[in-house]
Amino acid sequence: MKKSPRTLLWSIILLTIAVIAINLPSKGQLSFTKSLSFKQGLDIAGGTSLTFKADMKEVSSDQKEKALDGVRAVIERRINFFGVSEPIVQTAVSNDDYRVIVELPGVNINQAKNIIGTTAQLSFWEAGATGSAKIASPSAYPLGAIEILGPDAKKTNLSGRDLQETSVGFDANTGKPQVQLKFTGDGARKFADITKRNLDKVLAIVLDDQVIEAPRVNQAILTGDAVISGGFTNESASILSTSLNAGALPVPLIPLQQHGVDATLGQESLLKSLFAGGLGIIIIVIFMTVLYGKLGIVASAALILYTLSVLSIFKLSSITPYAITLTLSGIAGFILSIGMAVDANILIFERIKEERRAGRSWHESLELGFSRAWTSIRDSNISSLITCFVLYQFGTGSVKGFALTLAIGVLISMFSAIVVTRTLLRVIYK
């Protein structure tokens, strides 16, 4: 398959225009580039990543997968309620450990804990009838229950599962935010029973093993409506409301790993890396030009095309499901690949010099340089790709990012250093 240099040249020119357009700062005219932007990793954009182990002690083995999916669904629902952009919720099974990995860009670690960490188990407790069976250990009581309800406090059969929906409202008298509960039909019946038998007594509303409010029941409530007004701020009321809406987690989660990064540090590091990358390109352009003269200038042009192409791939990937996330280590991998991108050119140019010394013509040397350097370029790049592949298989987060960017770099650089440089040289030395 030998295409004429002219067709190739035009393809390269078109490619150049395309990648320049993609990488132009998107202001104004070119509207299609607007939606393109780099997908930044948590270490740059700031945000929180959390890994949990799902506690499957009480789940039969055939139900574990299902329970894990349940966990993911609940977490996804909660995140959506809070309107986090581009969250990632993944599940993983490794060595019998069932895990959930959550990444929340732009969310700090405390907010993240509120979104996911809050288990929001709602329950209602009543003072037990005298002589009723006692719960074995005091630690099984919610915090504050004994003080309010006495030593015979008892959990009722009404819980967060009986909720139909919740919303945030405001107390008509005080104007303070409160969480309004609406029970399902079944829940409303249970609630009616409870309020009937606890008339003039205190009922404790318990959230996650802590009494948050203990109102006195003045009259039986038959409609299935209730209100929690336990000293909320607007934010805490809406957090409680959404967590109750999203439902309880089917199994408890144990944190394995948590990582929160502040955005300012990430942006600072990003700017530094970009500066270093830019400087790297300039140094290489000078180096190649000094060493190989005209050939070096052509290689530099190919290098710049290479850089823009890789950046374009990063940008374009962000609109596909396979978005490449740029992390600091990924950017380091990319910058490293800039240094390696001209390797093939050096191998070729040295070979051309050698063929010239052997007394061949320019044309002949040029063609021989490319064809004879090919085996070493192929073998060395394949060995780099092998390590990228292994890194991708065994690495986690940042390591995967590095491997992917390096692999893309290796592949594109083979194209730019060989096809682009050769075409340009063939056209120039026609």
Added chain:
Amino acid sequence: MNIIERKNWYFGLSLLIIIPGIIAIFLWGLNLSIDFTGGSRLTLSFNNAVGNNQVQAVDEILKTEKIKVASIERSNKLIFIRTSPMDQNQNSKFINILSKEFKDVKEHEFETIGPVIGQETTWNALKAVGIASILIILYITWSFRQVPKPTSSFRFGVCAIIALIHDVLVVLGVFAILGHFFGVEVDSLFVTAILTIIGFSVHDTIVVFDRIRENLRKTGSSNFAKTVNESIIQTIGRSLNTSLTVVLVLVALLLFGGESIRWFVVALLIGIISGTYSSIFNASPLLVLWHELRSK
């Protein structure tokens, strides 16, 4: 220039660097980060350069909170803290107490890794290095399968791997020493660096091997040592140049690329310089040594 004739000198120079490193690894081990051991890592920032009183305050608060401190380092406006695993509540409590004393403190980064994840990362790292080496040996053996007698493609593969192990040992040794004297940590990015070095080391070695393969076909192998030496001399320029471009870029990253990837870049730099050395002065001379031992 006859590199092959002096090969024992070059092997000696390598050993001179590797042996202290190996001793350091056995004496002190590597300074493993929480990525492998599990624990917490915090980065705090202040408005002005950090002094001893901030460091002391941090240390005291953590002690009263019964959190084991592994290290506290400062760098200009930042403090880096490593502790036993802290949960979210302990972390916010710590920051609360500290901000009472220093109003300008900000938490930039908080990371906790459980011991389970740590063990997994360690195991995966070892597996990755092992599998990458095996795949590369297989690839080289296959790619050099047509190499003329008296040598064999398998020998090329093994020598490339020895050069690769050389480079990995150099980097590990240097980091064991750096870890002991300067508290430099080995984290999961370091593993990435090692694997990249493996790729690059072989990359460099192949350039020389490829020329040996070509010259053997052309001139035959009546004088194996001479052919190998010529091949090294013919390719030494491009070996140095290809490494130099990478080194230049890495130096730019080292000087201007920011704190978080500094030691990652240092590891890469050492590895790539070592890789260039080993591809010229170890890998190919080893081929000759093997040949000589066999033909005796």
